[in-house]
Amino acid sequence: MKILVPIKRVADPDNANKVKVSADGSRVTSEGLEQKVNPFDEYAVEAALRLTENGATQSREGEVVVCSVGPKDVAQTIRGALAMGAERGILVDGADDAMDANVIAAVLEKLYAQEKPDLVVLGKQQVDGDSNQVGQILAERLGLPQATFANSIELADGGKACVVGREVDGGVLRVKVGLPAVITVDLRIVGSKAIANGITPATHAYPDAPRYASLKGIMSAKKKPIAEHTIASLGVTEAPRIEYLKFELPPKRAAGVKVESVQELVEKLHSQAKVI
Amino acid sequence: MAFRGVDYYEIGELLSDEEKLVQSTVRSFVEERVLPDIARHYEAGTFPESLIGELGQLGLLGAFIDGYGCAGMGPVAYGLILQELERGDSGLRSFCSVQGSLVMFPIHSFGSEEQREKWLPRLARGEAIGCFGLTEPDFGSNPGGMLTRAQRTKDGFVLNGTKRWITNGDVADVAVVWAKLDGMVRGFLVEKGTPGFSARRIHGKFSLRASVTSELFLEDCLVPETALLPGVEGLRGPLTCLNSARYGIAWGAIGAAMACYECALGYAMDRRQFSRPIAGYQLVQHKLVEMLTEITKAQLLCLRLGRLKESGRLRHTQVSLAKRNNVVQALHIARMARDILGANGITYEYPVARHLLNLESVYTYEGTHDIHTLILGQDITGISAFE
Numbered sequence: 001m002k003i004l005v006p007i008k009r010v011a012d013p014d015n016a017n018k019v020k021v022s023a024d025g026s027r028v029t030s031e032g033l034e035q036k037v038n039p040f041d042e043y044a045v046e047a048a049l050r051l052t053e054n055g056a057t058q059s060r061e062g063e064v065v066v067c068s069v070g071p072k073d074v075a076q077t078i079r080g081a082l083a084m085g086a087e088r089g090i091l092v093d094g095a096d097d098a099m100d101a102n103v104i105a106a107v108l109e110k111l112y113a114q115e116k117p118d119l120v121v122l123g124k125q126q127v128d129g130d131s132n133q134v135g136q137i138l139a140e141r142l143g144l145p146q147a148t149f150a151n152s153i154e155l156a157d158g159g160k161a162c163v164v165g166r167e168v169d170g171g172v173l174r175v176k177v178g179l180p181a182v183i184t185v186d187l188r189i190v191g192s193k194a195i196a197n198g199i200t201p202a203t204h205a206y207p208d209a210p211r212y213a214s215l216k217g218i219m220s221a222k223k224k225p226i227a228e229h230t231i232a233s234l235g236v237t238e239a240p241r242i243e244y245l246k247f248e249l250p251p252k253r254a255a256g257v258k259v260e261s262v263q264e265l266v267e268k269l270h271s272q273a274k275v276i
Numbered sequence: 277m278a279f280r281g282v283d284y285y286e287i288g289e290l291l292s293d294e295e296k297l298v299q300s301t302v303r304s305f306v307e308e309r310v311l312p313d314i315a316r317h318y319e320a321g322t323f324p325e326s327l328i329g330e331l332g333q334l335g336l337l338g339a340f341i342d343g344y345g346c347a348g349m350g351p352v353a354y355g356l357i358l359q360e361l362e363r364g365d366s367g368l369r370s371f372c373s374v375q376g377s378l379v380m381f382p383i384h385s386f387g388s389e390e391q392r393e394k395w396l397p398r399l400a401r402g403e404a405i406g407c408f409g410l411t412e413p414d415f416g417s418n419p420g421g422m423l424t425r426a427q428r429t430k431d432g433f434v435l436n437g438t439k440r441w442i443t444n445g446d447v448a449d450v451a452v453v454w455a456k457l458d459g460m461v462r463g464f465l466v467e468k469g470t471p472g473f474s475a476r477r478i479h480g481k482f483s484l485r486a487s488v489t490s491e492l493f494l495e496d497c498l499v500p501e502t503a504l505l506p507g508v509e510g511l512r513g514p515l516t517c518l519n520s521a522r523y524g525i526a527w528g529a530i531g532a533a534m535a536c537y538e539c540a541l542g543y544a545m546d547r548r549q550f551s552r553p554i555a556g557y558q559l560v561q562h563k564l565v566e567m568l569t570e571i572t573k574a575q576l577l578c579l580r581l582g583r584l585k586e587s588g589r590l591r592h593t594q595v596s597l598a599k600r601n602n603v604v605q606a607l608h609i610a611r612m613a614r615d616i617l618g619a620n621g622i623t624y625e626y627p628v629a630r631h632l633l634n635l636e637s638v639y640t641y642e643g644t645h646d647i648h649t650l651i652l653g654q655d656i657t658g659i660s661a662f663e
């Protein structure tokens with residue numbers, strides 16, 4: 001089985017409060033903040049690795065190709081995924097500002113045509129833009145079945161289909177999609193038993209988290225290939241369809257007030273906060 | 277990817293991509309797997325054994341060895357690993373220093389091919405634990421005076437003697453024991469369960485509580501011919517191991533210091549006394565600035581030390597200088613942090629008292645602070661002040 005996993009780096013979400021808006025309000029700046037792989041994308045890499053290995057013996061039983069669209073230094077983000085165990089990387093050079101979900105999906109469509117994977121596994125959304133669109137647009141462009149917000153994936157029909165558990169309001173919706181397909185993953189996809197590929201013994205329990213890159217993984221990632229393209233060299237001509245008009249930081253919260261007594265608290269909740 | 281942690285001089289820029297990835301991976305591991313539980317272990321006086329397999333899986337045991345299932349990392353990456361582990365706890369770093377520098381290193385450097393193949397892969401995976409027995413009740417700073425003896429017999433060697441203060445001694449599957457054979461110091465691999473070999477836990481420690489420390493007893497303990505490390509004779513054997521471990525300790529101390537500084541800075545910003553946060557008073561700022569300055573100096577010392585080691589030019593006296601400086605500075609930093617935290621500084625809730633007490637051991641083991649002073653004094657004057 002071959003899986004394509006698109007990943008993106010984002011400003012460390014733990015420092016979201018340090019993100020600033022440029023003086024003219026035209027863009028968000030995250031200069032000086034640590035860049036990390038988008039958490040949902042890391043879950044996608046983990047899910048893809050679990051689908052293509054024997055978790056008990058740790059032998060690889062398929063191929064995971066990781067790709068990222070962005071400035072040249074996303075190569076480091078790709079290396080991180082290669083260190084976790086993915087086989088190869090593809091870097092598509094492009095400025096962050098010249099992209100929206102539609103452009104990214106157009107790029108991925110080209111990579112899909114080159115790579116012909118059995119599955120494209122993506123994070124359900126980026127924690128910076130939060131648009132939650134790339135997977136869906138890609139599936140539409142490719143005319144492939146899609147299963148979004150996956151919290152479990154089970155290979156079925158001798159590897160010709162997947163049964164995917166989808167996080168929906170109030171429960172889990174199980175759908176079966178024929179391969180090739182597009183799957184976007186949610187947090188619980190890294191649960192210890194969330195992936196069943198018919199190779200890893202059912203008794204094997206993974207930790208409830210994406211794996212750490214081992215030192216050997218980091219050393220071998222140095223030697224793994226990363227192919228380079230540009231958006232233009234792939235023949236993508238789409239321009240972004242979304243235009244950002246203005247960014248503003250949320251208004252500063254007014255300082256809280258201290259109350260002297262329960263009575264005063266109740267009174268304020270009633271007359272000012274109007275919650276009781 | 278940036279250097280994660282205190283980095284006032286942007287030394288992250290001087291690291292390779294892989295060194296940064298290693299640092300960041302170990303930092304995440306420590307934050308997610310070690311820090312949530314380490315204070316409880318410290319209080320209970322237990323080592324977090326459940327982490328040993330994970331340390332092995334990550335490749336943190338003997339990471340600098342090439343082959344035998346080890347990652348073959350460079351010295352700076354090895355240093356960064358120990359720095360991040362000690363940011364968690366000196367006990368955890370001690371575990372890795374002993375396993376890597378004091379057990380796997382001598383087996384790799386001085387062992388036979390059979391010894392390497394028998395032990396290194398298992399030690400690397402954390403399936404076997406090792407310990408290093410040099411210090412004796414009456415010989416600490418002066419290991420050359422050791423009383424432990426080996427006698428050749430027709431079946432191998434008979435060992436007699438006592439070793440004390442041995443990290444992991446009573447949980448180890450294999451002990452690297454240093455003993456005199458015909459007046460010459462030699463290394464022996466003594467396996468757990470060998471008749472005449474026993475170990476006893478040392479209780480009642482204020483320091484390195486999340487680390488096992490033991491006494492080893494060798495009473496007419498017969499080991500086979502194949503137990504002898506063939507590749508080294510004399511004190512050079514144990515001292516080469518210690519040199520590798522001290523290199524790691526110089527890095528590790530920075531981790532403990534960073535943890536204390538970051539904790540103290542955060543606390544000082546939040547804690548209000550009189551009219552403002554205590555971070556707004558000159559005396560507190562002075563302490564914070566001293567801490568940051570010493571951390572930055574220690575980082576630069578270590579990075580240079582690592583690059584020298586990489587190019588094969590490192591002298592052991594240069595390692596002494598860094599161990600001596602970085603540990604004593606980390607100790608000062610931990611004390612200042614403890615002070616800034618006020619009463620909270622003495623609790624298990626915050627990491628500073630734990631680091632402070634741990635560093636008291638780090639100050640003493642692997643050559644006390646003063647012994648390193650004498651090593652350096654001898655190096656620059658040519659006059660020995662030891663005896």
Ligand SMILES: Cc1cc2nc3c(=O)[nH]c(=O)nc-3n(C[C@H](O)[C@H](O)[C@H](O)COP(=O)(O)OP(=O)(O)OC[C@H]3O[C@@H](n4cnc5c(N)ncnc54)[C@H](O)[C@@H]3O)c2cc1C
Binds near residue numbers: 410662
């Ligand atoms: C937690 C812990 C773990 C340890 N783990 C191990 C281990 O795994 N394996 C192992 O072999 N050992 C281990 N040790 C032992 C450690 O290496 C020794 O404690 C250390 O070498 C000092 O020896 P000592 O305690 O006998 O002190 P001493 O040598 O008695 O020193 C006491 C004081 O005298 C000073 N002093 C000694 N000689 C001189 C001199 N010539 N001039 C001036 N001052 C001098 C010292 O600097 C020190 O201040 C461990 C120790 C601790 C605390």
